[in-house]
Amino acid sequence: MKASNALWTEKLAGQMPEDLAREIEIFENEISLRKQGKMDERVFAETRLRRGAYGQRYDNGQRHDGKKVQEIAYPSGTLTKGPNTLWDAPGMQRIKIPAGGLKGAQLETLAELAEEYSDGIAHITTRQDIQLHYVHIDDTPAMMRRLAAAGITTREACGNAVRNVTACPLAGVCRDEAFDITPYSRALSKFLLGHPDCQNFGRKFKPSFSGCAQHACGLASMHDLGLVAVKRVESGVEKRGFQMYVGGGLGAVPYQAKLFDAFVPPEELLPLAQAIARVFARLGEKKNRNRARLKFLVHDLGIEKFRELVLEERRNLPHDHRWTEYIETAGAEAERPLRAPGLVPEATSPDFQRWLTTNTRPQKQEGYVIVTVALPLGDITAHQLRALADIVRRYTKETVRTTVEQNFVIRWVSGADLANLYRDLHAAGLAAPGAGTIVDIVSCPGTDTCKLGISSSRGLAAELRRRLGEKSFEQDAAVQNLHIKISGCFNSCGQHHVADLGFYGVSRKMAGYAVPHFQVVLGGEWDSNAGSYGLPVVAVPSKNIPEVVTRLTDRYVAAREIGESFREFIARIGKAEVRKLLDDLTRPPADSSDRSFFRDWNDPREYSLGDLGVGECAGEVVSSADFGLAAAERQVFEAQLALEGGDFAAAWQTAYQSMLEAAKALVRSELADLADDPDEIVQEFRARFYDTQKFFDPFVGGKFAHYLFAAHRHAAALPTPEKARHLIEEAQLFIEASHNCYNRLATPVSV
Amino acid sequence: MDLQHVNAKLLVRDAEAVDVERVIPVFHGWIQERTLEEILLDVADYRHVPAGPGVILIGHEANYSLDDAGYRLGVRYNRKAPLEGSAQDRLEQATRAALRACNLLENDSRLEGKIRFDGRNLELSVNDRLLASNNDATREALEPEIRVFCARLFAGKEYSLDYDREPRRLFSVAVKASEAFTSDALLRNLAS
Numbered sequence: 015m016k017a018s019n020a021l022w023t024e025k026l027a028g029q030m031p032e033d034l035a036r037e038i039e040i041f042e043n044e045i046s047l048r049k050q051g052k053m054d055e056r057v058f059a060e061t062r063l064r065r066g067a068y069g070q071r072y073d074n075g076q077r078h079d080g081k082k083v084q085e086i087a088y089p090s091g092t093l094t095k096g097p098n099t100l101w102d103a104p105g106m107q108r109i110k111i112p113a114g115g116l117k118g119a120q121l122e123t124l125a126e127l128a129e130e131y132s133d134g135i136a137h138i139t140t141r142q143d144i145q146l147h148y149v150h151i152d153d154t155p156a157m158m159r160r161l162a163a164a165g166i167t168t169r170e171a172c173g174n175a176v177r178n179v180t181a182c183p184l185a186g187v188c189r190d191e192a193f194d195i196t197p198y199s200r201a202l203s204k205f206l207l208g209h210p211d212c213q214n215f216g217r218k219f220k221p222s223f224s225g226c227a228q229h230a231c232g233l234a235s236m237h238d239l240g241l242v243a244v245k246r247v248e249s250g251v252e253k254r255g256f257q258m259y260v261g262g263g264l265g266a267v268p269y270q271a272k273l274f275d276a277f278v279p280p281e282e283l284l285p286l287a288q289a290i291a292r293v294f295a296r297l298g299e300k301k302n303r304n305r306a307r308l309k310f311l312v313h314d315l316g317i318e319k320f321r322e323l324v325l326e327e328r329r330n331l332p333h334d335h336r337w338t339e340y341i342e343t344a345g346a347e348a349e350r351p352l353r354a355p356g357l358v359p360e361a362t363s364p365d366f367q368r369w370l371t372t373n374t375r376p377q378k379q380e381g382y383v384i385v386t387v388a389l390p391l392g393d394i395t396a397h398q399l400r401a402l403a404d405i406v407r408r409y410t411k412e413t414v415r416t417t418v419e420q421n422f423v424i425r426w427v428s429g430a431d432l433a434n435l436y437r438d439l440h441a442a443g444l445a446a447p448g449a450g451t452i453v454d455i456v457s458c459p460g461t462d463t464c465k466l467g468i469s470s471s472r473g474l475a476a477e478l479r480r481r482l483g484e485k486s487f488e489q490d491a492a493v494q495n496l497h498i499k500i501s502g503c504f505n506s507c508g509q510h511h512v513a514d515l516g517f518y519g520v521s522r523k524m525a526g527y528a529v530p531h532f533q534v535v536l537g538g539e540w541d542s543n544a545g546s547y548g549l550p551v552v553a554v555p556s557k558n559i560p561e562v563v564t565r566l567t568d569r570y571v572a573a574r575e576i577g578e579s580f581r582e583f584i585a586r587i588g589k590a591e592v593r594k595l596l597d598d599l600t601r602p603p604a605d606s607s608d609r610s611f612f613r614d615w616n617d618p619r620e621y622s623l624g625d626l627g628v629g630e631c632a633g634e635v636v637s638s639a640d641f642g643l644a645a646a647e648r649q650v651f652e653a654q655l656a657l658e659g660g661d662f663a664a665a666w667q668t669a670y671q672s673m674l675e676a677a678k679a680l681v682r683s684e685l686a687d688l689a690d691d692p693d694e695i696v697q698e699f700r701a702r703f704y705d706t707q708k709f710f711d712p713f714v715g716g717k718f719a720h721y722l723f724a725a726h727r728h729a730a731a732l733p734t735p736e737k738a739r740h741l742i743e744e745a746q747l748f749i750e751a752s753h754n755c756y757n758r759l760a761t762p763v764s765v
Numbered sequence: 766m767d768l769q770h771v772n773a774k775l776l777v778r779d780a781e782a783v784d785v786e787r788v789i790p791v792f793h794g795w796i797q798e799r800t801l802e803e804i805l806l807d808v809a810d811y812r813h814v815p816a817g818p819g820v821i822l823i824g825h826e827a828n829y830s831l832d833d834a835g836y837r838l839g840v841r842y843n844r845k846a847p848l849e850g851s852a853q854d855r856l857e858q859a860t861r862a863a864l865r866a867c868n869l870l871e872n873d874s875r876l877e878g879k880i881r882f883d884g885r886n887l888e889l890s891v892n893d894r895l896l897a898s899n900n901d902a903t904r905e906a907l908e909p910e911i912r913v914f915c916a917r918l919f920a921g922k923e924y925s926l927d928y929d930r931e932p933r934r935l936f937s938v939a940v941k942a943s944e945a946f947t948s949d950a951l952l953r954n955l956a957s
């Protein structure tokens with residue numbers, strides 16, 4: 015689209031690393047081949063994904079405008095950049111930021127790109143990446159060249175590849191870390207980038223580093239490869255190493271990573287990662303992408319067998335000098351201060367005091383402070399990026415890091431400079447207080463731009479932020495420190511499983527209309543590297559979620575025991591009590607003329623108007639299906655109660671029964687005489703809804719039906735607690751999919 | 766100089782009284798009713814960002830927004846697709862599009878007349894640093910074009926130009942008319 019695109023190659027000649035320049039040239043050629051029809055759209059889709067060029071909502075050329083589905087008549091017509099993805103449709107460009115580390119000049123480059131190719135906003139993701147939205151595919155090579163000249167690559171930012179290597183943003187300055195993991199994370203990132211052993215995965219592979227076990231910064235438990243820094247003494251000598259975890263991941267059904275090795279010395283870090291990649295590439299699922307993450311391979315093999323295979327692979331690896339050559343100089347690139355240490359000043363205003371309280375913390379180096387720049391919804395403007403570049407030049411050696419909470423941190427700030435730094439941040443609109451508190455809400459893009467979004471996660475986050483912001487500093491301290499995380503669908507990009515209050519988008523039908531909802535997820539733990547995962551309790555209409563937050567936090571303040579965390583409080587009162595507390599909020603308002611209930615946050619369009627039910631005949635079927643699906647929801651909740659009570663066998667059986675109930679509800683809409691026999695239910699469900707693909711989700715196909723089939727095959731199993739928990743998650747998703755299937759079938763075709 | 770990707774922003778008066786949220790359904794309505802000739806795609810809400818792009822109507826050829834960059838609220842037209850024609854054609858296209866959008870907002874009953882062009886202040890910028898770096902060479906090359914265009918726009922009345930000289934920013938000039946015009950009047954001037 016940009017008239018200058020072709021000029022950047024010459025302009026930046028010699029300024030880009032050769033390998034990146036060649037890589038971008040190849041991509042540009044692939045764009046030409048695709049335009050000429052000489053490259054298959056599926057192959058092109060994967061190749062662009064591996065360069066971080068992602069699809070975006072409405073890229074199939076259709077958009078529901080609140081009244082009808084409109085066709086978008088792009089100039090390039092039917093040319094596609096992937097299956098069902100039109101060429102001209104704007105996309106998202108993900109930019110990898112290893113360990114979240116950026117320099118001032120790189121911030122300026124990102125500012126330029128946000129302005130010239132996107133909508134003026136750079137968005138920080140929950141994996142320390144930067145994303146630009148509404149980007150035209152024709153602009154991506156020029157954009158990549160400008161990034162490469164600034165030392166940044168988008169290579170393998172998406173696709174079935176090693177994604178951004180994330181790391182604790184406090185590495186090197188945190189008082190609780192074992193040691194600075196920065197050089198190790200950078201070495202792993204560089205080593206695995208484009209590595210031949212990492213090109214044949216069935217799905218993505220996400221590594222992460224943490225400097226300690228107790229905090230959340232690295233989130234090691236929810237990564238494919240999680241590394242936690244540890245030290246131990248051998249023969250009187252203190253040695254560095256890593257606890258290595260494998261097979262963690264959120265997604266629809268979250269898995270806690272398993273301990274692979276309690277102490278991996280630095281010289282074994284890269285070769286072991288390479289061996290894991292090889293085993294994953296060789297044995298990981300390829301055909302069914304819904305079972306293709308490493309977590310499934312580890313689960314299916316068991317950690318012992320997986321370890322055995324990896325160690326065997328390790329023994330057979332040809333030596334690579336890169337495994338260890340970085341170690342000798344590992345400390346040389348450590349960040350150093352620009353300014354002399356100093357004392358933190360007395361606050362001169364209430365605003366400054368609030369900011370000092372929530373957005374700063376002392377470094378382990380005396381006289382220096384870590385400053386968090388809290389970004390609303392992870393968004394920052396081009397102007398602010400330039401201002402931030404100026405600030406980090408003024409007060410530090412030009413460095414800054416992104417965080418998984420969608421913020422920036424500035425490290426090595428002299429305490430004596432804090433007042434001036436605050437003044438400069440304030441002038442740039444970057445001095446919002448509340449970092450890491452209940453107002454610092456994390457959200458994925460949701461229905462704003464994501465193709466998979468069901469509900470408006472950003473709209474809800476903005477609304478909660480506004481409401482909580484008004485009173486956060488009057489709230490109880492324990493409430494202030496809670497974490498809210500929101501995903502627009504079950505895929506967990508907003509990390510809702512590891513929040514105190516997690517929400518993910520679903521839809522329900524009420525009074526004949528689809529209504530945006532969020533599942534309320536409770537019991538998650540952010541600390542201890544995402545130490546435990548929450549479970550969904552109940553689905554509540556989007557517009558009632560602020561009241562959910564108010565009721566839960568009010569009850570916590572009123573009824574908590576001394577020192578009791580929110581997670582412990584929820585566990586003590588039990589999910590049945592929570593459900594009772596929220597029960598009235600699950601229903602639509604008595605006054606159905608209030609149409610705002612049928613719209614999502616910050617979106618005036620009637621939510622999925624095409625879901626309007628048809629006719630009285632369909633109405634009867636709808637009632638029957640509704641009844642069955644409600645029963646299924648009740649059962650899966652009872653399964654949770656059984657899990658909560660430690661009765662894992664009952665949890666397993668009840669979750670399985672809830673899936674049967676949902677399947678039965680669908681089948682009975684076509685076959686009223688269906689018996690209660692599980693074999694017959696599954697058989698009829700398979701024939702009528704799976705084989706016909708009626709049950710298939712537009713994006714994940716028949717994934718959720720497989721949960722039912724697997725549960726039916728293993729109905730008599732004796733489950734472990736972990737397996738029971740997984741089945742409950744799967745049952746919840748199967749029921750959601752049944753709701754969606756039923757909504758689709760009851761919907762007249764949109765025009 | 767190949768002048769492309771022109772941005773035109775018309776500042777609005779009484780910015781403190783404008784509730785930016787109310788423009789969201791208006792922009793959605795423009796998509797529903799295909800109010801403009803360009804391909805309109807979606808509405809992006811960035812009200813949570815201080816001095817940010819506000820609310821954007823995302824299009825294929827261009828974005829329209831009620832933009833608060835620099836804490837100066839205004840109706841912005843951001844041309845994305847290249848245009849044929851002369852520099853005058855491109856300046857006119859962007860300014861006319863911004864004026865038309867502003868005029869629609871001024872006359873939309875849902876906004877109750879709260880959004881009004883302030884009558885004097887227009888910002889022109891070029892959203893492409895390679896074609897138009899923010900330096901003296903660009904200023905020297907473009908000023909004659911801008912002056913010819915402004916003479917037409919303001920029907921020969923006086924105006925001033927104030928360049929943004931921060932080299933990292935886009936080439937940008939604030940144009941201030943010596944007397945107030947309505948959006949209708951400026952559209953008529955461009956049509957004559």
